[in-house]
Amino acid sequence: MASYRKRSGGWYVEIRKRGIYRSRTFSTKAAAKYWADEIEADIESGRPMGQHTLAQAMQRYSRDVSSKKKGARWERLRLDAFESSMAFSGKAIDDVTPNDLATWRDQRLTKVAASSLRRDFNLLNSVFEIARREWRWITSNPLKDVSRPANPPPREQLISEDQAASVKEAAGYWRGMEPRTTQQVVAAAFDLALETAMRAGEIRGLRGPQIHLAERYVDLPETKNGRRRQVPLTTAAVEILAAMDPDEPFPVTSGTMDATFRRIRRKAGLSEAFTFHDSRATAITRLAKRLDIHDLARMTGHRDLSMLTRYYRATASEIAQRLD
Incomplete structure (x- = not known):
């Protein structure tokens, strides 16, 4: 059963269930309760440590968000590629660090152009943001602390x-x-x-x-x-x-x-x-x-x-x- 305590700057919630302990602070009690309910449901279903992995976040985004867009096929292909190319995709999403993402960025830049990687960043950022704002799986977006590659110079080609x-x-x-x-x-x-x-x-x-x-x-x-x-x-x-x-x-x-x-x-x-x-x-x-x-x-x-x-x-x- 989750317990809640009011602290300066937000609500602190603790979960102790089946030998698993999780805690986090939220700005509102409603957000804390939403997160606690999700974590307890995960523990009941047997997910490790009651956590969602980055791979699970990308899969849910592909199913629930990308499917409603015109570019659904492109996003699904990209998310599948992310999952297979990220050595850390099996980590809990709230354990993914800016350093993980920066390493992945540098590896990607050896294979794709900077403009392609910027599009990848936009999609990945959307995954982290919806996981933060709506699913309450994370409290911060680690991609915010990762530098994006610079925009390539604009094309000057005109057809004669x-x-x-x-x-x-x-x-x-x-x-x-x-x-x-x-x-x-x-x-x-x-x-x-x-x-x-x-x-x-x-x-x-x-x-x-x-x-x-x-x-x-x-x-x-x-x-x-x-x-x-x-x-x-x-x-x-x-x-x-x-x-x-x-x-x-x-x-x-x-x-x-x-x-x-x-x-x-x-x-x-x-x-x-x-x-x-x-x-x-x-x-x-x-x-x-x-x-x-x-x-x-x-x-x-x-x-x-x-x-x-x-x-x-x-x-x-x-x-x-x-x-x-």
Whole structure:
């Protein structure tokens, strides 16, 4: 049975059950009782020392939290990888130290880029935070005391007219044609991305009811930030979509699009640094010459204008030409 004592700064709770002793201090008695009930239930169920392991926390997060997200598959794969790569995943979660996590960070950096590790940190931080705030399995988040790798410098890649033409030529595609091969479909998607700044996933997900060519816009009911967005279409974008299947213009999966674009890139003689996603920054930079910042943000779906600057890559020379 748990016992509770009021102390300065919070409530101290002790548990003595079946030879197991646990204690902790909480800011409120309700939080202390919630934790004590969980620990006693764990002891009854036979968990060692009444503690939850980090692996159990990641498994519960995958089941109860990740499953409700759009990126559920990615998160589950990452959490499975964390569990297998962390030598300390079997430790009680409240025994995991910043030093454990820092060692894991340094090992990961020998295998993945800093940007990938920062995404891993974001996910792992969410696991610790929900274990602290909602499950009451820990009282502090050890990841808060671990330095994250620095952000990599922003990409400066913009797609030139010659490069865009090389991609279309390599795929055997020209604007206005009805694509008949997978390479032509992917090249048409790339062409549309350069006109609209839409993401590859948004383009792949287009279906007939979302496309309004007469009114010159497409409707995206669910986007990366979870909000609906209507994307205006240039005359060229209308021409591209008018030639596609009206019900499912881009019938390719994410994996097929990625692999096909890499093949097209090789045929075009372009380097691996050239990516489909560079079309978004290129389109935003071009559109910025015709739209004010608020219309541009509405078109691209950026709620934070400062984030828009990550994609806007006009050169100093181009900006200088507008000063005269």
